[in-house]
Amino acid sequence: MSPELIGIIGIVVLLVLIFMRVWIGFAMTAVGLVGYWILEGWTRTAVMIGTEPFSQISDLTLATIPLFVLMGAVISNTNLGKDLFETASKWIGSIRGGLASATVLACAAFAAVCGHTSATSITMGKIALPEMKRYKYNEKFAAGACTAGGTIGIMIPPSIAFILYGLITQVSIGKLFLAGFIPGILQAVFYMATIMIITRIKPDWGPATSQKFTMKEKLGSLKLSGPVMLIFLIAIGGIYLGVFTPTEAGAGGAFAAIIISLIAKRLKWPQFKGTMLETTMMTGMMIALMAGAYIFQRFITVSKVPFLISDSIAAMGLGKTQFMLVVVFFYLFLGCFMDIFGAIILTIPIIMPTVNALGINPVWFGVIVVRLMEIGLITPPLGMDVFTFSGAMKIPTGTVFRGIAPFVLADFLHLMLLLFIPQLSLFLAGGGM
Amino acid sequence: GGAEGASGGQQGPIELKYNDFNSSGIGITMMTEKYLNEVETLTEGRVKITCYFNGSLIKYPETFQGISNGVADITYYMIGGTPGVHQLNEVFNLPFLGFKDSPSALRVYNKMLEDYPALQEENEQYNVRALAIHPMLPFHLHMTDKLCRTPADMKGEKILAEGHNAVMFSDMGASAMNMGPQDWYTSLQRNVVNGHFTHFVVPMEFKTDELLKYHTMFGEGGGGNGCIVYLVNLDSWNKLTPEDQKIVGDVFQKINEEAVTLDLGLQEKAFASLEAQGGHTIVTLTPAEMELWRKAAQPAINEWIEATESKGLPGKRIYKAITELAAQ
Amino acid sequence: MNKFIKWFVSIPAIVAGSVLILIMLLTTLDVIMRFFFNAPITGSSEITQRFIIVAGFLGIGWCALNNQHIKVDILVGKLPPKGQKVFTIFNYLVVGIISALIGTQSFKQAALVKKMHVQSQLLGIPNFPFYYVVSVSYFILFITILFLLVMTILNKNPEVEDHES
Numbered sequence A: 001m002s003p004e005l006i007g008i009i010g011i012v013v014l015l016v017l018i019f020m021r022v023w024i025g026f027a028m029t030a031v032g033l034v035g036y037w038i039l040e041g042w043t044r045t046a047v048m049i050g051t052e053p054f055s056q057i058s059d060l061t062l063a064t065i066p067l068f069v070l071m072g073a074v075i076s077n078t079n080l081g082k083d084l085f086e087t088a089s090k091w092i093g094s095i096r097g098g099l100a101s102a103t104v105l106a107c108a109a110f111a112a113v114c115g116h117t118s119a120t121s122i123t124m125g126k127i128a129l130p131e132m133k134r135y136k137y138n139e140k141f142a143a144g145a146c147t148a149g150g151t152i153g154i155m156i157p158p159s160i161a162f163i164l165y166g167l168i169t170q171v172s173i174g175k176l177f178l179a180g181f182i183p184g185i186l187q188a189v190f191y192m193a194t195i196m197i198i199t200r201i202k203p204d205w206g207p208a209t210s211q212k213f214t215m216k217e218k219l220g221s222l223k224l225s226g227p228v229m230l231i232f233l234i235a236i237g238g239i240y241l242g243v244f245t246p247t248e249a250g251a252g253g254a255f256a257a258i259i260i261s262l263i264a265k266r267l268k269w270p271q272f273k274g275t276m277l278e279t280t281m282m283t284g285m286m287i288a289l290m291a292g293a294y295i296f297q298r299f300i301t302v303s304k305v306p307f308l309i310s311d312s313i314a315a316m317g318l319g320k321t322q323f324m325l326v327v328v329f330f331y332l333f334l335g336c337f338m339d340i341f342g343a344i345i346l347t348i349p350i351i352m353p354t355v356n357a358l359g360i361n362p363v364w365f366g367v368i369v370v371r372l373m374e375i376g377l378i379t380p381p382l383g384m385d386v387f388t389f390s391g392a393m394k395i396p397t398g399t400v401f402r403g404i405a406p407f408v409l410a411d412f413l414h415l416m417l418l419l420f421i422p423q424l425s426l427f428l429a430g431g432g433m
Numbered sequence B: 001g002g003a004e005g006a007s008g009g010q011q012g013p014i015e016l017k018y019n020d021f022n023s024s025g026i027g028i029t030m031m032t033e034k035y036l037n038e039v040e041t042l043t044e045g046r047v048k049i050t051c052y053f054n055g056s057l058i059k060y061p062e063t064f065q066g067i068s069n070g071v072a073d074i075t076y077y078m079i080g081g082t083p084g085v086h087q088l089n090e091v092f093n094l095p096f097l098g099f100k101d102s103p104s105a106l107r108v109y110n111k112m113l114e115d116y117p118a119l120q121e122e123n124e125q126y127n128v129r130a131l132a133i134h135p136m137l138p139f140h141l142h143m144t145d146k147l148c149r150t151p152a153d154m155k156g157e158k159i160l161a162e163g164h165n166a167v168m169f170s171d172m173g174a175s176a177m178n179m180g181p182q183d184w185y186t187s188l189q190r191n192v193v194n195g196h197f198t199h200f201v202v203p204m205e206f207k208t209d210e211l212l213k214y215h216t217m218f219g220e221g222g223g224g225n226g227c228i229v230y231l232v233n234l235d236s237w238n239k240l241t242p243e244d245q246k247i248v249g250d251v252f253q254k255i256n257e258e259a260v261t262l263d264l265g266l267q268e269k270a271f272a273s274l275e276a277q278g279g280h281t282i283v284t285l286t287p288a289e290m291e292l293w294r295k296a297a298q299p300a301i302n303e304w305i306e307a308t309e310s311k312g313l314p315g316k317r318i319y320k321a322i323t324e325l326a327a328q
Numbered sequence C: 001m002n003k004f005i006k007w008f009v010s011i012p013a014i015v016a017g018s019v020l021i022l023i024m025l026l027t028t029l030d031v032i033m034r035f036f037f038n039a040p041i042t043g044s045s046e047i048t049q050r051f052i053i054v055a056g057f058l059g060i061g062w063c064a065l066n067n068q069h070i071k072v073d074i075l076v077g078k079l080p081p082k083g084q085k086v087f088t089i090f091n092y093l094v095v096g097i098i099s100a101l102i103g104t105q106s107f108k109q110a111a112l113v114k115k116m117h118v119q120s121q122l123l124g125i126p127n128f129p130f131y132y133v134v135s136v137s138y139f140i141l142f143i144t145i146l147f148l149l150v151m152t153i154l155n156k157n158p159e160v161e162d163h164e165s
């Protein structure tokens, strides 16, 4: 049997195990381990599984994720998040789906700094989901808004995905940052439009409050949202003012959240205990998932499946349009079981010569690839972000997938727009390389 | 199949995995792949080498462990990449050794490896041998907001630097920071750091040349070099016949020398690109100014010598030898 | 037994949470020292890189006992409790074998890494203790899974997934 065939069988077996309700991180570890064993022999496999968990998790960028989760847990456990939504409901509660739109915007802002999609959706989910439920929002719909919202941030600078893409393709990182800006904002607009349309069809999914508030009441409520705004401002502003690196923003944000909630006299022992319980739980869960994903990725690498597919795409001699169509399916497929970074590292170097030969603008291509991978994270059968969200929020995976469906539809429309109007990506970046 | 599959019998070719953290599709990796593909023909089908670029086989910090354990058979390795395994070989990473230029540094590195078996022994104790060795391009100082001519100018600056170089800059009163490449651009842009001690190709490749506008050149030889070795796992190596060992060894010698030529070409490209961009200030220091920096680097070097001697290794002798060879 | 296993997974989880707080404090202090006093903490990132192993892995047994690991319940959740039990046991077997293997191999790697003196660049923190942390974490998980497996077979698993859907 060829390694490529073993790789493809491995992907199928992984799917079967996952639908047999094997814990996902361990299903990935199991398939990765057995597959690597078949291809490489036991000695190398033993070294690989003994090294990878340390090697992959002892990573600075990764360390930032639990810290952002901590920040979110502080905000939700101290009810500071509830206050934020109190304000939001006074201002936009009379608009149908208004709170969901506000959540999407908050996700976009938060993910922009955090740079990690599932950390964003979990953090914001912790804050927003109970609140939306309290305001009688449909759970499925609210979960969809949080999970989809989390994917926006990769496009909005600073973006680790673009930095990596720039390093491999020799495209200006500054230009990639600029290129992602309009698509990122548009994505948020598309989600908000989706929310408006859904709540028009199903008004009870995002009900408007009938209560009217005077301007004085509205302005008065701003005070309530102050602490959370301040925490966000520190996390985001810290990067833009050069106080810390994006990698350090998680620690800064969590620290600010603790201090501010202490000053607001919200963080007492029970809240702190709750916060720590939640954070440790989510951290353990995510680390087990990631360790598994990396072991699986090693197997897929030695199976040469990504090489096979990208080589075939490169060798097909396609025209520009057909090529882009194949690229769309390829990255949606990869987005199922690889993280954005792994996929970029493995495939972009192989595909890039074809991209250049076809005269496709590499900046625009980068935007499309990153966008596709984001979509892959939230589409069935495998959507990492949906898995982590459902795990953290205790909502069945099926419910989240159903809730996210309208947003995925919006994603495809957004993708088409980016595909057909490259200027949306290239306008700010100044067109060329 | 990997090592075990290959050892099973003599029917198929021996398949070796080559690991490299560089991106595929760039000059150095394309050159390497071209030569390694020829091995199958040169050995008449007895040995086949598959390339894994982008660190897709071993994560960068675990490279030395991985080659020692045989996850890969041959690897591209930067001395210091897995900190702690090398002490004596760290001599190649010391600042201000006094090389005239890259080709002479290449000669000195190889002469050292030949003349001092203690260097190779440090690899062999971990079941690994260096097939070839070459210097990286010379390091110079690149700043975002000011030109630094003397070590005194470094006081209060925040510099991206690693290892002995980090110690050296701290000695000068700067803060040395070490962060992943993903944070370089943003950190330089936001002034988290304002300088980078590295060779000229790095700002070009990481696009930080949009930000680093002031360049201090420490002659053609630079203020330090990184060191690249091609390491082979000894179990894998001993599976080859002496004849095939010679063929593979020669191929890596060729790759090793061409890597330096390619690097110099890239450096030229980087200079041209800075020129084309405009707005860059590049200053080459005078020998007298260089001497100030060399003196300022001495405490960091002495720290290494002491640590090496304390482990019973000939740090002093090796340092003396390399500086003498460099001066010739 | 119930009480013992709860303590057995909780203590490592408490250590994990505390280390996460330490990471936060250390990074914040480093940022403050660097930005306001131009004196960053040497090697703070090296400490974080290693501490995240402790904060991340030590909690995985606790996650298992509390049924927190991520899964897809679309198909199995529709089965009657007896059918679900089969899949629950199958999952425990997979996770149990995996955790025993990783636990053992990380333990062996720890010894190797120790022999090779692999350490951090600036502070010289050895890597091997953190390989042991990975190993211990997976062994804690292994024992937790054994407990859950026995409880499930005896129909005494209080946390078993059957009650969820």
Ligand code: NA
Pocket: A111, A112, A113, A114, A115, A153, A154, A155, A156, A157, A158, A159, A160
């Ligand atoms: Na971002």
Ligand code: NA
Pocket: A332, A335, A336, A375, A376, A377, A378, A379, A380, A381, A382, A383, A384
């Ligand atoms: Na997907």
